Amino acid sequence: MSRLLAVDLAKSYxxxxxxxxxxxxxAAGQRSNVMAAAWAMPLDFDPPKVxxxxxxxxxxxxxxxxxxxxxxxxxxxxxxxxxxxxxxxDGRQVDKFAHSGLxxxxxxxxAAPRVDGCIAYLECKVISEPRxxxxxxxxxxxVVAAEADAEVFADGHWRFDGDAKRSLHYIAGGAFFAxxxxxxxxx
Ligand SMILES: Cc1cc2nc3c(=O)[nH]c(=O)nc-3n(C[C@H](O)[C@H](O)[C@H](O)COP(=O)(O)O)c2cc1C
Numbered sequence: 001m002s003r004l005l006a007v008d009l010a011k012s013y014x015x016x017x018x019x020x021x022x023x024x025x026x027a028a029g030q031r032s033n034v035m036a037a038a039w040a041m042p043l044d045f046d047p048p049k050v051x052x053x054x055x056x057x058x059x060x061x062x063x064x065x066x067x068x069x070x071x072x073x074x075x076x077x078x079x080x081x082x083x084x085x086x087x088x089x090d091g092r093q094v095d096k097f098a099h100s101g102l103x104x105x106x107x108x109x110x111a112a113p114r115v116d117g118c119i120a121y122l123e124c125k126v127i128s129e130p131r132x133x134x135x136x137x138x139x140x141x142x143v144v145a146a147e148a149d150a151e152v153f154a155d156g157h158w159r160f161d162g163d164a165k166r167s168l169h170y171i172a173g174g175a176f177f178a179x180x181x182x183x184x185x186x187x
Contacts, residue, residue, distance in 0.1 A: 020167035021036060054139050067111060076152075076166060084174055119148060122145075125142050127141065166178040
């Protein structure tokens, strides 16, 4: 069981700054869903905002448009197969959580579930921008709660020691990079 610690909202951009692939979880009414998204990024510090591309064809899009909420979950190396499954099937056809071997957990500030076992969570409320959504499939969300796995994120920094909990970067066709070694430079 991972120990989750709250992340200062103004520092929550650091959970996405290195460009990890995320799982987008959503819910509306009795339905919940999860999909993979490589095109997600921080957008502002305070109030913190994120941007994510959610294609019109996805079930996730319908749930987010209905609820105005979503969670960006940062999955890890141990979950790569599940990420690919969540990104390759339609939540209208199958229970994506069951199909991907993922479990939902209650969130703090939104009805959309979190995805158990992820290394960070950004709970978001949609800032409605109909033109961006329609023209570019681009959704902007304000981050209203953020937590991270204390084993790999502490004091505002990622610390990946082992392999299993490294975040993922997607290329295409089932190929990923795991986040590599950190280094620092001085100016
Ligand atoms: C690793 C990975 C990354 C993906 N990134 C995105 C993305 O950034 N935006 C998007 O709209 N679809 C992306 N997709 C495709 C969706 O995850 C896919 O269409 C999914 O089946 C949608 O599920 P849903 O219809 O149940 O919501 C990605 C797929 C994979 C495997």
